[in-house]
Structure formats: C-alpha cells, structure tokens
Amino acid sequence: MKITVVGTGYVGLVTGTCFAESGNEVICIDVNKEKVAQMKKGHIPIYEPGLETLFHRNIKADRLKFSTDLQKGVQHGEIIFLALPTPEDEDGSADLSYVMDVAGKVGEIINADSSANYKIIVNKSTVPVGTAEIVTELISKKTNKKFDVVSNPEFLREGFAVDDFMKPERVVIGTDSPEAQAKMRRLYEPFVRSGNPILMMDQRSSEITKYASNSFLAMKITYMNEIANFAEKVxxxxxxxxxxxxxxxxxxxxxxxxxIGYGGSCFPKDVKALYKTGLEHQYEFKTLKSVIEVNDRQRKIMIPKILTYFNRDLKGKKIAIWGLAFKPETDDIREAPALYMIDELLVEGADIHVFDPEAMDNVKQKYGKRISFGENMYEILEDAEALIISTEWNIFRTPDFDKIKKLLKNKLIFDGRNVYKAAEMNDNGFTYFSIGRKPANIPRKLWKAF
Ligand SMILES: NC(=O)c1ccc[n+]([C@@H]2O[C@H](COP(=O)([O-])OP(=O)(O)OC[C@H]3O[C@@H](n4cnc5c(N)ncnc54)[C@H](O)[C@@H]3O)[C@@H](O)[C@H]2O)c1
Known part of the structure; x- marks a missing residue:
C-alpha cells in the first residue's frame, strides 16, 4: 500500500519505518528541514532501540523515503497518517493547531489534485474526543472528493516502540466507514498474526480509549507513589x-x-487534556485532578530531604545526578522529573553535574553551561556531596560501589527510582534515601525529620 506519514517524531518515524518493513511504500513528511536532510543521508534523529536496523534496511530497499513536501506526500498516500504534536496548551487542553493546520492543507491538496482517488486521513496523534469529526468538517470545506477520517491512536512506549508497533497488544481503529475499516484492517493484519485483536469502534470511543488508557496508567503509578509516601512515614x-x-x-x-513521578511527552499532557475535555463537557474528573496534583508534588519529593540533610544550604555544593531522560531506553526529556529537580537545585545554588547514556544532548540544549556534563557515570562523582538517581537505566543497577565510595565526598545517595536494595546499601555504608522505604544509615530517631 502507499502510505504517507506526516510528522516524523517518535511516533511518526516508528510508524513509517514499521509500515515500510511490512512491504508498504512509505513517504515520511516533516517540516523540520534539517531533520529531513539528516534522514535522507541515513542518519536517524532519535534514539529508539531496534529502529536503526529497520530504518536502514527499508531506505536501502527504497520503501522508506523522506521529504518536506506535503503535496508530494498527500499525492502519494492512499492512507495519510497525521503523527503531529498535540502539546499541552496554556490552559491544559491539547493544542490541536498542528493537526488542524495540516488537515486543512491536506484538504486543499486533495482538491487541487485531478487524479486524486479516495483517501483515508488517519489521526495517529493523541487528540480529544470529537477531533475526527472536526477534521472531517474541515476537509469537507476544502474538497468534495471522497475521503474518510479515521481515529487510530498509538499505544507504543518509547524505549520499546519498535516491538510495540510490530507486535501490538491491540490495534484500535475508530471509523464507521466499511471501506476505511477494510483498508485499515489489511494494513494492520501483518502485525497481529499471533491473534491480538484489531478493535473496530466509532471515532469518539477510539479517541477516548487512548486518553482513558494513559490516564489509568498515570493514576496507577500515582496511587503507588502515595502508598510509598505513606509507607515511608510509618x-x-x-x-x-x-x-x-x-x-x-x-x-x-x-x-x-x-x-519521583511520571513524566514524558504523553502522561502529563494526556491526563491534563482529559481533565480539561471533561470540564468542557460539564464533567469533572476528580480522580484526575488528584493525579495531577500528586504528581506535581512527587517530582520534587526528594528536594526537602536533600535540603534537610544539608541544613538548607546547597550553595556551591557539588551534586551529581545519574539519569536525565524521563525513563530508561530513550533520549526523550520532555517533562522528565530530573529536570524539575535540577531547576530546584539550581535555585538553591547547587553545582550540578549530570550523566545520562542518551539524553545529554537534549539536556545541553536546555541548560547550556548552567550545569556540567560528564563523559561517564563515575567522572561526575569526584568530590560530589551526594549522588541523586533520577532514571533507572540498567547501567546504574550494578555499579562499582567501592569506586562510588572512593569518589564521593559523602557516602550519600538519594535514589528516586529505588534502584538498589536498602539493606545492601546499609551494609555498604551508604546513607541512602529512596522512595517508600526506610532510609539506610540514618538513626531511627532522625527518620521523621526527613
Ligand atoms: N511519544 C510517544 O511515546 C507517543 C506515544 C503514543 C502517542 N503519541 C502521540 O503522538 C503524537 C506525536 O508524538 P511524538 O512524540 O511523535 O511527537 P514529536 O514531537 O516527537 O514529533 C512530531 C513531529 O512532527 C513534526 N511536525 C510539526 N509540525 C509539522 C507540520 N506542520 N508538518 C509536518 N511535520 C510537522 C515535528 O517536526 C516533529 O518531527 C502526539 O499526539 C503524541 O501525544 C506519542
């Protein structure tokens, strides 16, 4: 099939590459000229395990192409995926301007193309309930040619995106059009050969399924964070x-x-957007309101402990941080809890030294010279007053503790991801704070102070 993917970020690039891998002819369109130029030269712009092999294989086979030319993309694709950003707007709702802008242009291009046949425009972006109808209306104003708009939310996880796309637990397709249903089913069948379902539903239910899933997961994590906070207290x-x-x-x-809370490009904005959409329809999600509040607090939960330990004086103190990405196996730093901590520590005047296996370039763009970046995980520990762990990358799981002890000025670790066993840290002589567990090597009478 001829497929076009508009927006070549984490979702778009994985979608385009995986569709090419199943034999489709794919063009990926992006407005970012530099990104497209890089991809044309065979450079992959994001870190996603397993993607690079497929990316090169399909470029070589001429099944995967890149362009900035939307017209070319729209003319090529019988199915056109919109994998565009839907960031958080100032009021917490989803900003649909990228989707609307491209949808309008797609309508104009289809209209001007005398050879255009039936097209399917797919909302792959996470969009609020009712968006497929709005997009349909928008395109209808631009053209009388035959098209359908389908909601097809994406459930991939960054860090496992290729696996999740190639072997999805389910594919959700929202459309009542039999023609669109048949084409979408044919496109996705190679990915569900083991029997996982392709779930056909109406557009509105499909749109909500995505928000309901992400918000549920955010709620599950948040609930556990509260249990942890309580466990620590008692x-x-x-x-x-x-x-x-x-x-x-x-x-x-x-x-x-x-x-230390959920982050990333999805959970924070999706929970807020569902809460906001609820309000627009005179429904207040009280659970989601709490989830948002608790997570805001959780991202900084280590800060009072650090301040208490240092008697509220961090001026000029060297603090090392392992992990910047919002979770392991990605270079994505959007809404990463580490950044919230860095901001707080900078306000206190700390001298911050960081290391992350993949996310340092992105963090450099945000902080420049305000913080220091290490070549490796041990280098930044030299003479540091404390080590903070904010992302549970595997390389941090079994470090050389003797080396850490020698390098750190204080044998002090604030572990925001419970990477180590508290008892082991105790035996190793570290003063060790984690989430929902007793601190190690802190006298019992002082526990409550933290
Ligand atoms: N990242 C995830 O894990 C994930 C998972 C499921 C769903 N989603 C949803 O998928 C959507 C895309 O997310 P993402 O993480 O891939 O975003 P992203 O920011 O990584 O990528 C978006 C891409 O769109 C491009 N773009 C912006 N405007 C454009 C335009 N007018 N024409 C062409 N390209 C344009 C940008 O240059 C960028 O490359 C969002 O709605 C997100 O909520 C993301």
Whole structure:
C-alpha cells in the first residue's frame, strides 16, 4: 500500500519505518528541514532501540523515503497518517493547531489534485474526543472528493516502540466507514498474526480509549507513589507492599513501582487534556485532578530531604545526578522529573553535574553551561556531596560501589527510582534515601525529620 506519514517524531518515524518493513511504500513528511536532510543521508534523529536496523534496511530497499513536501506526500498516500504534536496548551487542553493546520492543507491538496482517488486521513496523534469529526468538517470545506477520517491512536512506549508497533497488544481503529475499516484492517493484519485483536469502534470511543488508557496508567503509578509516601512515614517497606499487591491478578505486577513521578511527552499532557475535555463537557474528573496534583508534588519529593540533610544550604555544593531522560531506553526529556529537580537545585545554588547514556544532548540544549556534563557515570562523582538517581537505566543497577565510595565526598545517595536494595546499601555504608522505604544509615530517631 502507499502510505504517507506526516510528522516524523517518535511516533511518526516508528510508524513509517514499521509500515515500510511490512512491504508498504512509505513517504515520511516533516517540516523540520534539517531533520529531513539528516534522514535522507541515513542518519536517524532519535534514539529508539531496534529502529536503526529497520530504518536502514527499508531506505536501502527504497520503501522508506523522506521529504518536506506535503503535496508530494498527500499525492502519494492512499492512507495519510497525521503523527503531529498535540502539546499541552496554556490552559491544559491539547493544542490541536498542528493537526488542524495540516488537515486543512491536506484538504486543499486533495482538491487541487485531478487524479486524486479516495483517501483515508488517519489521526495517529493523541487528540480529544470529537477531533475526527472536526477534521472531517474541515476537509469537507476544502474538497468534495471522497475521503474518510479515521481515529487510530498509538499505544507504543518509547524505549520499546519498535516491538510495540510490530507486535501490538491491540490495534484500535475508530471509523464507521466499511471501506476505511477494510483498508485499515489489511494494513494492520501483518502485525497481529499471533491473534491480538484489531478493535473496530466509532471515532469518539477510539479517541477516548487512548486518553482513558494513559490516564489509568498515570493514576496507577500515582496511587503507588502515595502508598510509598505513606509507607515511608510509618516505617513500612513499599517493596514488600508492592509484591503483596501485585500478586493479585486483578491488580497485576506492572506500573506499581514507586518513584519521583511520571513524566514524558504523553502522561502529563494526556491526563491534563482529559481533565480539561471533561470540564468542557460539564464533567469533572476528580480522580484526575488528584493525579495531577500528586504528581506535581512527587517530582520534587526528594528536594526537602536533600535540603534537610544539608541544613538548607546547597550553595556551591557539588551534586551529581545519574539519569536525565524521563525513563530508561530513550533520549526523550520532555517533562522528565530530573529536570524539575535540577531547576530546584539550581535555585538553591547547587553545582550540578549530570550523566545520562542518551539524553545529554537534549539536556545541553536546555541548560547550556548552567550545569556540567560528564563523559561517564563515575567522572561526575569526584568530590560530589551526594549522588541523586533520577532514571533507572540498567547501567546504574550494578555499579562499582567501592569506586562510588572512593569518589564521593559523602557516602550519600538519594535514589528516586529505588534502584538498589536498602539493606545492601546499609551494609555498604551508604546513607541512602529512596522512595517508600526506610532510609539506610540514618538513626531511627532522625527518620521523621526527613
Ligand atoms: N511519544 C510517544 O511515546 C507517543 C506515544 C503514543 C502517542 N503519541 C502521540 O503522538 C503524537 C506525536 O508524538 P511524538 O512524540 O511523535 O511527537 P514529536 O514531537 O516527537 O514529533 C512530531 C513531529 O512532527 C513534526 N511536525 C510539526 N509540525 C509539522 C507540520 N506542520 N508538518 C509536518 N511535520 C510537522 C515535528 O517536526 C516533529 O518531527 C502526539 O499526539 C503524541 O501525544 C506519542
């Protein structure tokens, strides 16, 4: 099939590449000229495990092309995917301007193209309920030619995006048009050969399914973060509680790991957007309101502990941070909890030194020379007063603790992701703070102070 993907970010590039991998002829369109030039030269602009091999293979096979020319893209594709940003607007709602702008242009191009046949325009972006209808109306104003608008939300996880796209647990397709349903089914069938479902539904239900899923996961994490905060207060161990809860199959083991809050390009904005859409329809999601509030607090939960430890004086103190990306296996730093901590620590005058395996270039663009970047994870520890862990990359899991002890000025770790076992840290002689567990090597009478 001839496929066009407009927007070549984390979702668009993975979508385009994976469709090419299943034999389709794909053109990926992006407004970012530099990005397109890079991709044309065979350079991949994002870090996503497994993507590079497929990217090169399909470029070589001439099935995957890149362009800045929307007209060329629209003329090429029988199915046109919009994988455009839908960032958070000032009032918390989803900013639909990218989607509307491109949808309008797509309508004009279809109208001007005398050879244009039936087209399917697919909202792959996460968009509020009713958007497919608005896009349909917009394009209808531009052309009388035959088209359908389909909602097809994407559920891939950054860091596992290729696997998730190639073997999705489900594909959600929102359209009542039998012609669009048949074409979309044909496109996705190679990806669900093991029997996972392609779920056909109306546009509105499909649009809400995406927000309902992300908000539920954000809520599950947030609930666990609150249990962790409470466990810490009463001297319980959240690891034990987590396992006790997770073995109940109704609850499940996943998304029960407490930490310094959720981040990334999706959960924060999607929870807010669903809350806002609810209000627009005179419905207040009280659960989501709490999720937003608790997560805002959780992202900075380590800061009072750090300040208490240093008697509120961080001026000129060297603090090392391991992990910047919002989660492991990605270079994405959007809404990363690490950045919220860095901002707070900078206000306190700390001298911040950071290391992340993939996300440092992105963080350099944000902070420039205001913080220092290490070549490796150990270099930044030299004479640091404390180490903070904010992303649970695998390389941080079994470090050389003797080396850490030698390099750090204080044997002090604030672990925002519970990467280590508290008992081991105790035996290793570290003063160790984590989430929802007793601090190690802090006298019991002082626990409450933190
Ligand atoms: N990142 C994820 O994990 C994920 C997962 C599921 C769904 N989503 C949703 O998918 C959508 C895209 O997310 P993303 O993370 O891929 O975004 P992104 O910011 O990584 O990529 C968006 C791309 O669109 C391009 N673009 C902007 N305006 C354009 C225009 N007018 N024409 C052509 N290209 C244009 C940008 O240059 C950029 O390359 C969002 O709605 C997001 O909520 C994201």
């Amino acid at each position: 001297g319980a161990d959240v690891d034990k509680i987590r396992i006790g809860m997770g073995t109940d199959s109704r609850i499940g083991k996943r998304f029960l790991f407490p930490g």
